[in-house]
Structure formats: C-alpha cells, structure tokens
Amino acid sequence: MEVVLEVESVSYCYDQSRILHEISFMVEAGELVCVLGPNGCGKTTLLKNILGLLTPSSGFVRIDGKDVQKLSPKKLAQVMGYIPQAHNPPFPFKVFDVVLMGRTAHLSSLALPNKKDEEIAYESLAKLNITHLKDKIYTKLSGGERQLVLIARALAQQPKILIMDEPTISLDFGKQNVVLEHVRLLSQKGISILMVTHDPGHALFCADKVVTLKKGRLLKIGLPQDVISEDSMRDMYDTEVRIAKLKLPDERTICVCVPVPRASEICMSA
Amino acid sequence: MHSSLKNLILILLPVTAFLFSFAIGRYAVSIPQLMSTLYGHYFGGVMETNLETVVFNIRLPRIFAAMLVGAALSTAGAAYQGMFKNPLVSPDILGASAGAGFGACLAIYLSQSGLIIQISAFLFGLAAVFLAYLINVKLDYDPILGLVLGGILISTLFSSGTGVLKYFADANDKLPAITFWLMGSLSSVDKRDLLMVLIPMSIGFTSLFLVRWRLNVLAFGEEEARSLGINTKRLRLIVIISSTLVTAASVSICGMVGWIGLVIPHLARAIVGPNYSILMPVTFIIGATYLLLIDDVARCLGSVEVPLGILTSLIGVPFFIFIFKKNVRGWK
Numbered sequence: 138m139e140v141v142l143e144v145e146s147v148s149y150c151y152d153q154s155r156i157l158h159e160i161s162f163m164v165e166a167g168e169l170v171c172v173l174g175p176n177g178c179g180k181t182t183l184l185k186n187i188l189g190l191l192t193p194s195s196g197f198v199r200i201d202g203k204d205v206q207k208l209s210p211k212k213l214a215q216v217m218g219y220i221p222q223a224h225n226p227p228f229p230f231k232v233f234d235v236v237l238m239g240r241t242a243h244l245s246s247l248a249l250p251n252k253k254d255e256e257i258a259y260e261s262l263a264k265l266n267i268t269h270l271k272d273k274i275y276t277k278l279s280g281g282e283r284q285l286v287l288i289a290r291a292l293a294q295q296p297k298i299l300i301m302d303e304p305t306i307s308l309d310f311g312k313q314n315v316v317l318e319h320v321r322l323l324s325q326k327g328i329s330i331l332m333v334t335h336d337p338g339h340a341l342f343c344a345d346k347v348v349t350l351k352k353g354r355l356l357k358i359g360l361p362q363d364v365i366s367e368d369s370m371r372d373m374y375d376t377e378v379r380i381a382k383l384k385l386p387d388e389r390t391i392c393v394c395v396p397v398p399r400a401s402e403i404c405m406s407a
Numbered sequence: 408m409h410s411s412l413k414n415l416i417l418i419l420l421p422v423t424a425f426l427f428s429f430a431i432g433r434y435a436v437s438i439p440q441l442m443s444t445l446y447g448h449y450f451g452g453v454m455e456t457n458l459e460t461v462v463f464n465i466r467l468p469r470i471f472a473a474m475l476v477g478a479a480l481s482t483a484g485a486a487y488q489g490m491f492k493n494p495l496v497s498p499d500i501l502g503a504s505a506g507a508g509f510g511a512c513l514a515i516y517l518s519q520s521g522l523i524i525q526i527s528a529f530l531f532g533l534a535a536v537f538l539a540y541l542i543n544v545k546l547d548y549d550p551i552l553g554l555v556l557g558g559i560l561i562s563t564l565f566s567s568g569t570g571v572l573k574y575f576a577d578a579n580d581k582l583p584a585i586t587f588w589l590m591g592s593l594s595s596v597d598k599r600d601l602l603m604v605l606i607p608m609s610i611g612f613t614s615l616f617l618v619r620w621r622l623n624v625l626a627f628g629e630e631e632a633r634s635l636g637i638n639t640k641r642l643r644l645i646v647i648i649s650s651t652l653v654t655a656a657s658v659s660i661c662g663m664v665g666w667i668g669l670v671i672p673h674l675a676r677a678i679v680g681p682n683y684s685i686l687m688p689v690t691f692i693i694g695a696t697y698l699l700l701i702d703d704v705a706r707c708l709g710s711v712e713v714p715l716g717i718l719t720s721l722i723g724v725p726f727f728i729f730i731f732k733k734n735v736r737g738w739k
Binding site: 185188189190209210211213214215217218219221226227228229230231234238239241242243244247248249250290294 | 488489492493494617618619620621623624626627628630631633634635636637638639676680681682684
C-alpha cells in the first residue's frame with residue numbers, strides 16, 4: 138500500500154511543557170484513520186502539526202514523502218484538504234462561492250476561478266448530494282449543512298488526503314450520523330481521511346484504523362475493534378464501558394460502545 | 408433586481424454624476440456649454456476663456472480628486488473588513504489617517520508650503536502604519552488582534568501629537584488652519600495634487616484588485632486560509648501596503664474624511680453580495696460617486712463651503728443606520 142501521510146516521531150513543546158511525545162503513525166492510500174482521545178490529549182496540536190500550522194519541535198510530518206514544513210501553503214493545499222469545525226464567517230457568502238474557494242490552491246497566483254473551477258466546485262456539491270444548496274447563503278444554513286459544504290470545499294481542492302477536526306462536534310444526533318455516513322462513503326471511494334474525534338462510537342462506525350492518544354502520548358494503533366476495548370476506554374476516559382457487536386441492515390457488523398459509569402465514578406467527577 | 412440592469416445602473420451612475428458635477432456650482436455651466444468646451448479644448452476652436460478655466464483648472468481636478476478619494480477610502484475599507492474578518496473596520500484602523508493628520512499639522516505648524524504639507528501627511532501616514540505593523544511583529548501575538556492593538560496604540564500616539572501641536576499653535580492663524588485641514592476639504596485641490604497621488608493610488612488600486620479573490624478566503628480566518636493554499640502573511644502585507652498607500656494619499660490631498668470607508672463597502676455588499684471579485688469594483692464605483700455627490704453638496708450648499716469631513720459624517724450616520732436596518736443580512 139502507498140503511504141500518503143507519515144507522522145514520524147513528532148514531538149511538540151510549548152513554553153517548556155511537552156504537549157506531544159514522539160507520535161508516529163501512517164495513513165495509507167484510501168484508508169480512514171481516526172485519532173481518538175480525551176480532551177486535552179493533544180489531538181488539536183497534533184492536527185496543527187500535520188497541517189503545517191505549527192512546526193514540530195522534533196520529528197517529521199511527510200505527505201507523499203515530502204516534508205510538510207518545506208512545502209508552500211499552495212503546494213500543501215493541492216494535496217491536503219482541511220475540514221474545520223463548522224463556524225460562521227463574518228460575511229454572508231453564497232454556498233457556491235464558499236465551495237469555489239476550495240479551488241484557490243489551483244489558481245495561478247492572481248487569477249479568478251474560471252469555468253473549469255466552477256465545474257469542479259459543482260461536482261463536489263454533487264458528490265455530497267447538496268447541489269440544491271448551491272445558491273443559498275452559507276451563514277443561514279444549519280450546522281449539518283454547513284459541515285457538508287465545508288467537506289465539499291475540501292473536495293474541490295482535489296486533495297489526496299482529507300484532514301477533519303471533529304466534524305460532528307456541534308451537530309445534533311441525526312446530523313452527526315449524516316455527516317459521518319458521508320465521510321465513510323468518501324473513504325470507500327478511495328480518498329484517504331484522517332479524522333480527529335472524541336467519540337469512540339464514531340471511530341467504531343467508520344474507521345479502518347484507530348490511533349489513541351492520552352496526555353500527548355500514543356497509546357495504541359490498530360483496528361477499531363482491537364484498540365477500543367473496555368480496558369483501553371477505562372484507561373483513556375476513566376469511565377466504564379460495555380462493548381457489543383451489532384449487525385446493521387447492510388450486513389456490516391460493527392461494535393458499539395456504551396458508557397456504564399459506576400456510582401463511585403460519578404461522585405468523584407462531581 | 409435583474410443583474411444586467413444592475414450593471415447598467417452601476418456604469419451610468421458615475422458617468423451621470425461626473426457630467427452633473429461639471430454643470431453645477433457658483434459659476435453655472437450648462438451641459439451643451441460643457442460639451443462644446445470639452446470639444447473645443449481637445450479639437451481646437453474659439454473658446455470663452457473663463458469657461459475653460461473653470462472647467463479645466465478648477466472643476467475637473469476637483470471632480471477627479473473627489474472620485475479618487477471616495478474610491479480609495481471605500482476599497483481600502485472593504486479590503487480591511489475582509490482581512491480583519493470584521494464588518495466594523497474602516498481604513499484608519501492601522502493609524503494611516505491619524506499619522507497623516509499629524510504629518511499635515513506638523514507641516515502647518517512649521518509654516519511649510521502646501522506641497523510640503525501634502526508630502527509630510529503622506530509620509531507620516533505610511534510611517535504610522537509601519538510602526539503599527541512593527542508592534543504586531545514584536546508582540547508576536549495573534550496576527551489580527553496584534554495589528555488592531557498596534558493600530559490603536561499608534562493612532563492614539565499620533566492623535567495626542569496633533570493635540571500637542573494644536574495646543575501650541577498660534578490661535579490667530581495656525582490653529583484655524585490646522586482645524587480646517589483636519590475637517591477635510593477638496594476646495595484647494597489642483598492638477599499638481601492629482602499628479603502627486605496618481606502613483607501611490609494606482610499601485611494600491613491595482614494590487615487590491617489583483618488579490619480580490621484571495622480576500623474572500625482570508626475572511627475565513629488565518630488557519631483556514633492557509634489550509635486553502637494562501638500565504639496569509641504575504642497577502643496581509645500586500646493588503647496593508649496597498650490600503651495604506653491609497654488612504655495616506657487620500658488624506659494628504661483632502662484631509663480627514665471619515666465614514667466613507669465604513670459605509671460604502673456595506674452599501675455595495677447590500678447590492679451585490681460579499682464576493683470580493685464583484686464587491687471590489689462595485690465598491691470602487693459607488694465610493695467614487697458618493698464622495699463626488701457629497702462634495703457637490705459641500706460646494707453648493709452655502710456661500711461658505713461646508714467641510715467635507717463634517718458632511719460625510721452628517722450624511723453617513725443616518726445612511727448607515729438605514730443600510731443596517733434594511734440589510735442585517737450583510738452583517739451576519
């Protein structure tokens with residue numbers, strides 16, 4: 138398998154405190170990797186190191202074998218698409234314009250997007266079945282729709298890998314599943330995806346591989362059902378869980394993770 | 408409104424205002440008279456010299472200056488609003504106006520000529536923004552907040568400097584001159600002034616127009632813009648330099664004219680939406696027309712000219728409330 142993203146013993150220090158300790162893992166072509174961990178475990182810092190927004194204190198992040206730190210923002214954006222958490226920009230841009238902004242990295246430096254860029258933006262909307270949102274105002278959409286538009290924008294970049302930062306975090310139960318199912322289908326079409334999440338259920342639902350973090354250290358890498366166990370969840374989140382297998386209507390069997398906190402834990406945390 | 412009709416209006420608007428402004432004033436010129444003067448000036452023929460002087464040496468420079476300054480402050484305001492991700496920003500946020508104001512006052516205080524006043528205003532405007540940028544670099548803080556902070560500090564510094572100069576200025580001649588200059592006016596603009604600002608203005612306008620698509624992306628914030636392939640540091644520098652060039656050049660020929668850089672981008676956004684590829688040219692056109700019309704009012708309202716800065720604020724405030732009420736969409 139071709140390696141798309143390689144994180145090699147990345148450490149990151151801020152004000153003398155070490156936030157990441159020698160993290161190493163790989164994302165292969167077409168793979169969906171979830172980074173899972175509790176609040177403050179260094180997920181976001183790791184993500185920013187991967188995106189080239191922060192510089193690792195030691196170690197390397199390579200995309201297609203090239204050091205992320207040595208690529209220009211433009212070159213990097215041509216191979217790596219970033220999907221942030223849905224938010225509001227200060228101006229009421231049209232959805233189509235927002236998606237078209239995904240083409241910026243492919244424009245010659247002072248040009249405007251042309252017909253071909255518009256076609257690619259439209260195809261990106263079509264891939265997520267949201268062409269009906271084309272002329273809507275982005276800031277007026279629901280959180281779930283906005284998240285899908287941001288995914289479409291990243292697709293318009295035509296990257297090799299998508300990096301997602303908790304794409305479901307502020308969405309309601311139903312919308313979370315819509316977004317997650319889109320992510321799963323995209324990965325099945327062959328795009329590599331690295332998704333940061335705090336919910337083991339999401340990792341079990343769609344990941345090919347799970348990386349778990351705690352206090353800036355990598356705990357485990359492996360298949361979701363191997364990595365997410367009752368023991369590892371206790372270790373990471375200090376909470377009791379039960380894990381059970383469930384058969385889905387489409388013949389897939391996935392694991393589900395249900396928290397069952399003990400009375401003593403509730404007293405402790407309260 | 409249909410978009411081609413909208414385009415037609417946007418093209419006809421400045422042209423009509425341009426011709427109209429020639430005709431009105433204390434020395435009335437009718438449109439046919441104007442046409443024959445223009446024709447005569449360029450293709451020879453017998454001319455009424457008074458008319459030619461009024462049209463070419465007084466009205467034409469003033470009309471061009473009003474349009475240039477209006478366009479400059481509006482496009483700089485629009486660019487900054489995108490860069491700072493904030494619809495409440497105006498072109499003076501980094502201290503360009505405060506610096507230029509101080510530069511002019513200093514030159515007036517030292518009894519310098521009009522040319523020196525203009526140059527001093529322009530250079531102090533550039534220096535103020537450079538200092539604000541330097542503070543941001545030294546602070547090494549969030550780039551946007553750091554710039555705003557630097558701008559506030561430097562603006563305060565130069566405004567206090569202006570205050571000191573006013574305090575020490577001769578109350579009989581220099582103080583009124585300083586006060587009048589600060590209120591803004593186009594009454595003394597001539598051809599030389601126009602030629603002087605032409606270079607900084609063209610550089611500023613051209614680069615702002617070239618990066619206008621990128622301003623859209625910058626409005627999504629530092630990290631997203633970078634992940635979409637923008638060299639944010641370089642783009643911010645281009646926007647700051649261009650906006651400062653046009654703003655400082657504007658202030659150097661007509662003093663402090665407030666509110667345009669804040670109000671016009673909003674008006675333009677209400678008409679064509681927030682996409683900078685269209686917003687930028689429309690802001691340019693509306694800004695140019697708006698200040699031209701306001702300046703017409705300034706020179707025709709009474710026997711003594713009303714300072715431009717006062718008029719733009721007086722008309723700008725109710726106008727702003729009106730747009731705000733009609734178009735909350737443009738804000739959120």
